[in-house]
Amino acid sequence: MTDYKALEHEYGVPLQAKRDLVAVRGNGALLYDEHDREYIDCAAGIAVASLGHCHPKLVAAIRQQAETLITCPNIMYNDMRSKLLEKLVEVTPESLTRAYLCNSGAEAIEAALKFARLHTGRTNFVTAMRGFHGRTMGAVSATYTPKYREAFQPLIPGFDYVPFNKIEKLDAAVNDSTAAVMFELVQGEGGVNPIQADYLAAVRKLCSERGVLLIIDEIQTGFCRTGRFFACDHFNLQPDIMCVAKAMGGGVPVGATLLNADINIEPGLHGTTFGGNPLACAAALAAIDVYQTDNLAQRAAELGDYFEQQLNVADLPQVRSLRRLGLMIGIELKQKVQDKLAELLEHRIIALPAGPNVIRMLPPLVIEKEQIDRVVKTLREILA
Ligand SMILES: Cc1ncc(COP(=O)(O)O)c(C=O)c1O
Numbered sequence: 001m002t003d004y005k006a007l008e009h010e011y012g013v014p015l016q017a018k019r020d021l022v023a024v025r026g027n028g029a030l031l032y033d034e035h036d037r038e039y040i041d042c043a044a045g046i047a048v049a050s051l052g053h054c055h056p057k058l059v060a061a062i063r064q065q066a067e068t069l070i071t072c073p074n075i076m077y078n079d080m081r082s083k084l085l086e087k088l089v090e091v092t093p094e095s096l097t098r099a100y101l102c103n104s105g106a107e108a109i110e111a112a113l114k115f116a117r118l119h120t121g122r123t124n125f126v127t128a129m130r131g132f133h134g135r136t137m138g139a140v141s142a143t144y145t146p147k148y149r150e151a152f153q154p155l156i157p158g159f160d161y162v163p164f165n166k167i168e169k170l171d172a173a174v175n176d177s178t179a180a181v182m183f184e185l186v187q188g189e190g191g192v193n194p195i196q197a198d199y200l201a202a203v204r205k206l207c208s209e210r211g212v213l214l215i216i217d218e219i220q221t222g223f224c225r226t227g228r229f230f231a232c233d234h235f236n237l238q239p240d241i242m243c244v245a246k247a248m249g250g251g252v253p254v255g256a257t258l259l260n261a262d263i264n265i266e267p268g269l270h271g272t273t274f275g276g277n278p279l280a281c282a283a284a285l286a287a288i289d290v291y292q293t294d295n296l297a298q299r300a301a302e303l304g305d306y307f308e309q310q311l312n313v314a315d316l317p318q319v320r321s322l323r324r325l326g327l328m329i330g331i332e333l334k335q336k337v338q339d340k341l342a343e344l345l346e347h348r349i350i351a352l353p354a355g356p357n358v359i360r361m362l363p364p365l366v367i368e369k370e371q372i373d374r375v376v377k378t379l380r381e382i383l384a
Helices: 002-011 057-064 078-089 105-120 136-143 147-153 167-173 197-210 278-293 296-311 338-344 369-383
Strands: 022-025 030-033 036-043 096-102 124-128 159-162 178-184 213-217 241-244 255-260 321-325 327-334 358-361
Touching: 022 136, 036 369, 057 278, 078 096, 078 255, 078 278, 096 105, 105 178, 105 213, 105 241, 105 255, 136 147, 159 167, 159 213, 167 327, 167 338, 178 197, 197 213, 278 296, 296 321, 296 327, 327 369, 338 369
Parallel strands: 124 159, 124 178, 178 213, 213 241
Antiparallel strands: 022 030, 030 036, 096 255, 241 255, 321 327, 327 358
């Protein structure tokens, strides 16, 4: 049998620590390795496979579009692209009236930063401590945690970082050079930290009063993950710019930057070869259709409650706290999580860290209760 691990080690640039597992196929919340061993996938491609793996409607849409038209540059109009743009504006907060389509989260962030500078004529940004926005130079400049940033200096100047939930710090950081404030509403990589509603309302007010744009990064929280279609919907928040990606295409790479009606970008100042390609647009349309018809937001809310009740961290001595919105779950331990993630894998459960002490669970929203029971049973055993 081909040694896939050896091939990746020999020919891949080793950027991430790997789990000892070669995933070769998936179905719903389950992944299978090359020996056909079954795993419950509570990483879901890192918040991508919210529909589960290989959802039949997604597969059918991709297959059909692959036989019809795969690529179409933005110098022409396209049926799938136009339908997706309309759909995105329909499902996102009311303030957002147009979308730029791209291929990943970091690209959506880059576009947001460029559009904010163009619109305001200002250069600077304020983002949150513990925030994460991606790995390209603009996104990394916006990302607080030094380990993502320091090796790449000098970065784009003009970024300042404030703690979540302290409005006086934001008030002091925003000045006449600030183009935008950019936040996640539940920090994903930073430890599953939900923003407080009263703080967010104060942030929205401060931005509006000072002519500063509010950019919301819904790349991890978007498309039903938190129990609403977008995390913004929990707060009735109307952002000026919103970035989405990850679960948008159900696994097919696609992203978008949505803008409010006031923001106009002159043609020629930004662009993309692959963004808005018909294959990705068809996938995103199919994925969004399933999120809507199967009401996966409500499912995420209910299953998140169920997970929390069943796990009952109050009587798990190794757990400090559980933070959660829908099926975006962070279990903060009193110790580092790497050994626990390895133990979970031994029990054929794939989970993620969020910082050194937090186990992050992002299962597909189609996960079955019985599968949650298996995950919870194992968690209770290893955290007792
Ligand atoms: C909140 C957030 N923003 C941006 C990104 C970057 O997205 P991508 O990896 O698709 O570039 C991520 C990825 O984890 C993310 O969680």
